[in-house]
Amino acid sequence: MSDADDPLARLVATHIYSPPAADAEAVLGRVTLFESVKPRDLKKLAREAHEISFDAGTTLTADHGFGTTFFVVADGSVGIEVGGLPVRTVGPGEFFGEMALIDRDTRSATARALEATRCLVFSRRAFRPFAHDHPDVAWALLELMVARLRQAEARSGA
Numbered sequence: 307m308s309d310a311d312d313p314l315a316r317l318v319a320t321h322i323y324s325p326p327a328a329d330a331e332a333v334l335g336r337v338t339l340f341e342s343v344k345p346r347d348l349k350k351l352a353r354e355a356h357e358i359s360f361d362a363g364t365t366l367t368a369d370h371g372f373g374t375t376f377f378v379v380a381d382g383s384v385g386i387e388v389g390g391l392p393v394r395t396v397g398p399g400e401f402f403g404e405m406a407l408i409d410r411d412t413r414s415a416t417a418r419a420l421e422a423t424r425c426l427v428f429s430r431r432a433f434r435p436f437a438h439d440h441p442d443v444a445w446a447l448l449e450l451m452v453a454r455l456r457q458a459e460a461r462s463g464a
Contacts, residue, residue: 327357327380327426329380330355330426331349333352333378333398333399334348334351334378334426336399337378337399337401339401339447342443342446351428354429354436355378355426355428356427357424357425358424359425360424362422362423363418364423365417365418366384366417367413367417368413368416369388370412371412373406374410374429375406375428375429375430376404376407376427376428377403377425377427378400378401378425378427378428379398379399379400379401379423379424380398380425381398381423382398382421382424383395383420383421384402384419384420384423384425385418385420387416387417387418388415388458388461393415395420404450404451405451407430407434408447408451
């Protein structure tokens with residue numbers, strides 16, 4: 307599948323969105339994933355962020371849906387569900403959708419806005435070069451994914 311199969315990716319790719327948030331750099335600066343990133347590099351990444359606001363109840367990603375975007379919550383909260391069961395809530399300074407940056411498989415969870423929510427959204431095309439240039443960020447993503455895999459195994463009794 308391609309980015310053309312993902313409506314949110316098309317939204318980001320075709321620039322039908324609000325301009326990048328004026329506070330994108332500050333929002334990213336509060337994300338632990340980026341704590342080792344130099345200010346000038348964080349500023350570059352912030353320029354790649356697209357601000358998208360979602361009403362409460364909006365589905366941002368669908369389990370088994372195709373995805374190529376990564377989200378950082380700026381304001382509001384997002385519920386993450388796996389198999390229809392809530393597994394966590396993501397709030398300001400937290401992120402989700404990172405697996406879509408790495409593989410070209412379907413989403414593993416559904417993400418739904420629990421209230422009016424504003425996110426910074428990154429396409430795979432924008433984020434991959436940043437991760438290549440910042441191996442500490444790529445390593446932190448790997449650590450996070452291992453932790454989430456262990457949590458999923460614990461939930462399933464594996």
